[in-house]
Amino acid sequence: MHKAKQESTHLTMFILGGVVLYFLSGMVDELRVYQGATIAVYVIAISSIILLTGYSGQVSLGHGALMAVGAYAAAVLRIEFNLPIILCFVVAVLAAAIGGALLGAAAARLSGPYLAGTTLALAIGLPSLANQFEVLGGEQGLLFDVGFPPLALGEEFTQYKWFFWIAALAALISMWVVRNLLNSAYGRAWKAGRGNEVAAQLTGINTARSKVLAFTISAGIAGLAGALLAMTIGTVSPSAFPLSLSFAVLTGAVLAGITTLGGVILGAVVLVIIPELADVIAHRLGAAESVTINLPGLIVSGLLILTVLFVPNGPVEQHRARKAKHSALLGGTHKKMQ
Amino acid sequence: MQLLNTLLIGVTAGSIYALMAIAFVLVWRSTRVINFAQAGMALLSTYFGYEAVSRIGSFWVALPVAMIGGALFAALVELILMRLLVKHASSGPIAGVAPIIATLGLLGVIRSVISMIWGGQDLRIVAPISNDGFTINGSTLVFSPLKLLVLVVVAVLLLLLTILFQKTNLGLALRASAHAPEIARLSGVKVDSVRTLGWALAGAAGAVAGLFQTVNGNGNFSPDSIEFSLLLVSGFIAAVIGGLDSLLGAVIGGLFLGITISFVLMYVSSGLFFIAPFIILLLVLFIRPQGIIGVKAGRRA
Numbered sequence: 001m002h003k004a005k006q007e008s009t010h011l012t013m014f015i016l017g018g019v020v021l022y023f024l025s026g027m028v029d030e031l032r033v034y035q036g037a038t039i040a041v042y043v044i045a046i047s048s049i050i051l052l053t054g055y056s057g058q059v060s061l062g063h064g065a066l067m068a069v070g071a072y073a074a075a076v077l078r079i080e081f082n083l084p085i086i087l088c089f090v091v092a093v094l095a096a097a098i099g100g101a102l103l104g105a106a107a108a109r110l111s112g113p114y115l116a117g118t119t120l121a122l123a124i125g126l127p128s129l130a131n132q133f134e135v136l137g138g139e140q141g142l143l144f145d146v147g148f149p150p151l152a153l154g155e156e157f158t159q160y161k162w163f164f165w166i167a168a169l170a171a172l173i174s175m176w177v178v179r180n181l182l183n184s185a186y187g188r189a190w191k192a193g194r195g196n197e198v199a200a201q202l203t204g205i206n207t208a209r210s211k212v213l214a215f216t217i218s219a220g221i222a223g224l225a226g227a228l229l230a231m232t233i234g235t236v237s238p239s240a241f242p243l244s245l246s247f248a249v250l251t252g253a254v255l256a257g258i259t260t261l262g263g264v265i266l267g268a269v270v271l272v273i274i275p276e277l278a279d280v281i282a283h284r285l286g287a288a289e290s291v292t293i294n295l296p297g298l299i300v301s302g303l304l305i306l307t308v309l310f311v312p313n314g315p316v317e318q319h320r321a322r323k324a325k326h327s328a329l330l331g332g333t334h335k336k337m338q
Numbered sequence: 339m340q341l342l343n344t345l346l347i348g349v350t351a352g353s354i355y356a357l358m359a360i361a362f363v364l365v366w367r368s369t370r371v372i373n374f375a376q377a378g379m380a381l382l383s384t385y386f387g388y389e390a391v392s393r394i395g396s397f398w399v400a401l402p403v404a405m406i407g408g409a410l411f412a413a414l415v416e417l418i419l420m421r422l423l424v425k426h427a428s429s430g431p432i433a434g435v436a437p438i439i440a441t442l443g444l445l446g447v448i449r450s451v452i453s454m455i456w457g458g459q460d461l462r463i464v465a466p467i468s469n470d471g472f473t474i475n476g477s478t479l480v481f482s483p484l485k486l487l488v489l490v491v492v493a494v495l496l497l498l499l500t501i502l503f504q505k506t507n508l509g510l511a512l513r514a515s516a517h518a519p520e521i522a523r524l525s526g527v528k529v530d531s532v533r534t535l536g537w538a539l540a541g542a543a544g545a546v547a548g549l550f551q552t553v554n555g556n557g558n559f560s561p562d563s564i565e566f567s568l569l570l571v572s573g574f575i576a577a578v579i580g581g582l583d584s585l586l587g588a589v590i591g592g593l594f595l596g597i598t599i600s601f602v603l604m605y606v607s608s609g610l611f612f613i614a615p616f617i618i619l620l621l622v623l624f625i626r627p628q629g630i631i632g633v634k635a636g637r638r639a
Contacts, residue, residue: 053435054432057434059435109623111434112435113437114578116372116374116435117571117574117619118619120570120574124564124612124615127612128611131609250439250442254439258432294458297446298446298451301446301450305444308432308440312427
């Protein structure tokens, strides 16, 4: 009963959010619309990390590479067969999911730092493969053109707005899928395996299979984010998927609170806002150019360390826990809420 | 001749990977953490070395300066970051991934600060001796005086480390703290200080790896050098091949990796430069997950 009520509030919130976004995207300038699209892409990528690391307890430093797999798959199909854009995105998900399943099969035997190192090696190695096959376009990469917005949306409707709507819709759908997965038996199995693998096995969970599944799904979502990122940039090239992209997505997930989906938008917004904020700060201080360029990286990395040390579950979860504790005390019960 | 060349290139590169792997192993043994900032620290030490070279003009001064700078910085990281980490993030749902994320954050901080101080452009350290190949019977080897120097210095450092670990009381304390910290503490070993020392030694080893990786390449380096990402990955893989817990294993792992990559690039395809380490790592993990020397049954950390 309580749960059904919660579900419907979320649905209303999604719709309300969509309406607000619709009017906002008409009011703000092009740059903001573009940033909105980037935020939507990050939301998708971060939710894939939350599923993988926060729930199933596996660290991936190679999600940038999986995003590249999705982006290249979409771009190649678009160029070679001129498939409709929606099909390109579906294929991006499938291609990255297959890559994730292979990687996950290896990953299920590894844990902690071994998995992190392996995925790191992948993140450095995979983009360079683009230079090996002519169909992938080498260093220059491939064009990825999703086409003009449909005329039915009116002549005022700009290209960036079109990007934003595609990305925002994809983000809403993936959030909905991930949320339901995390609340399902799969999500509970992932959490159980993360907490205590042996105990989870004793309750009948096949933890190895469960881990591979988490990797596969997470990779598929990352593939979608990669294809969307390529859409906003307009091209797919090795340099669009550097190691720093993998780190940025992981950072966003940690800042959002890696064990909950609740802060995912916060994480994505922070990733987009910090460069602007840093720019303002640096100009205010009259800092040198080398400082201005590198201030965002410093702030993001510093925040990453501070979050891990002091709010490991993320600000959103921290706030919720504190509120729950507070209301439990007010309610007169002295039972400790966990 | 080509075979010999390939082997010699592999051994030189491998000895640099071995140094980096030793840095990983020293940190792993002292705090059970894989330090993903190790390459960032090596890069920072290389900048220390660069400052020494440009002021005093001698590579032979730069090497110890980089080593001492790297050691001090690593000790500082252990004293501040690692101790905070143990205090605040050793329980809870993300305790397992917290050290990984914290060292990645550190990597980001180091790179940003380096770029702020020295800028993003390429800097250059000139090798102290020639990197032109030796000539034997009229044909020129790829193996050069510089590469010979790298091998000799790495061998000397390994010898010193072995003496430290096997023949001194300090080495006994280092080994005891790694294998049985509680018993070591009961026997009067200051385990915390020994941990810091382990990090410092790792910082020094990484500094040499960073300097040699730079001069063994084209001498150029920058905060975004792909060379240092490769050094991170290669050192990690070499350490994993060696079983993560053994210094000897790290050396064998480094040489194995260097020689294998060198042969793959020569006889399969030079385009596999970046992906070859990943494939080798996967093969090692599938065929012999405990590493060459490791004795543990699984790769659980």
